[in-house]
Every structure is written in structure tokens, then in C-alpha cells.
Amino acid sequence: MRHVEKALVNLIEKSNSFSPYINIKNEEDIKGVAPTVSFTIQSDPVGEVGVNGCQASDMLEYLIYLFRSLNSAVPNRETSITITKLEEALLWQDKRTADRRDRDVEGTMKE
Numbered sequence: 001m002r003h004v005e006k007a008l009v010n011l012i013e014k015s016n017s018f019s020p021y022i023n024i025k026n027e028e029d030i031k032g033v034a035p036t037v038s039f040t041i042q043s044d045p046v047g048e049v050g051v052n053g054c055q056a057s058d059m060l061e062y063l064i065y066l067f068r069s070l071n072s073a074v075p076n077r078e079t080s081i082t083i084t085k086l087e088e089a090l091l092w093q094d095k096r097t098a099d100r101r102d103r104d105v106e107g108t109m110k111e
Contacts, residue, residue, distance in 0.1 A: 047107025
């Protein structure tokens with residue numbers, strides 16, 4: 001199983017659901033055949049149009065799992081730091097979401 005697929009499997013297991021908005025093509029582990037990961041991004045606020053894509057934070061989570069998989073195969077300091085910084089970015093986005101919920105503006109275009 002390729003790292004791109006492992007990352008998606010881990011993301012799905014963590015969230016206990018499958019996002020139809022993150023897809024992998026050419027996932028077979030064939031030397032010289034590059035896999036393609038595609039993300040369908042949420043078009044407008046969920047509160048206005050419903051869910052029609054993934055959030056940017058979903059992409060960050062996917063990247064965290066991807067770098068963890070890569071780092072488990074070839075551990076190094078730089079990749080570990082990259083994982084830490086991606087986790088930090090996700091924490092800031094979680095803080096933003098919590099703040100927007102507290103102000104009752106999450107899912108809207110309101111400031």
C-alpha cells in the first residue's frame with residue numbers, strides 16, 4: 001500500500017467516515033506510476049449550501065497522516081518538524097472554528 005493510500009485510510013479510521021471529497025487515482029504500487037490525490041473543496045459556507053466538499057483543515061489532516069507514513073518508512077528530523085508544524089496549523093484552525101462557534105457565526109461568511 002502506498003503512503004498516499006495509507007494516509008487516507010488513517011484519516012478515514014480517525015474520523016470514522018469516508019469523505020467522498022478526497023480521492024486517489026493510480027493507488028496501485030507500481031514503480032514509475034505516480035498516484036494522484038484530488039480534493040474537492042467546499043464551495044461556500046456549509047450553513048448556506050450544505051456540505052459539498054472538504055475543508056482546508058481536512059487537507060492538513062491528510063498531509064499529517066501522509067508525512068507520518070513517510071516518516072515511519074524513513075525517519076528524519078526534518079519530516080518530524082514538518083509534522084509538528086502541520087499539527088500546529090491544524091490546532092490554530094481548530095481554535096478559529098471554536099471561536100466562530102462561540103460567536104455563532106460558524107458556517108457563515110460573517111466575520
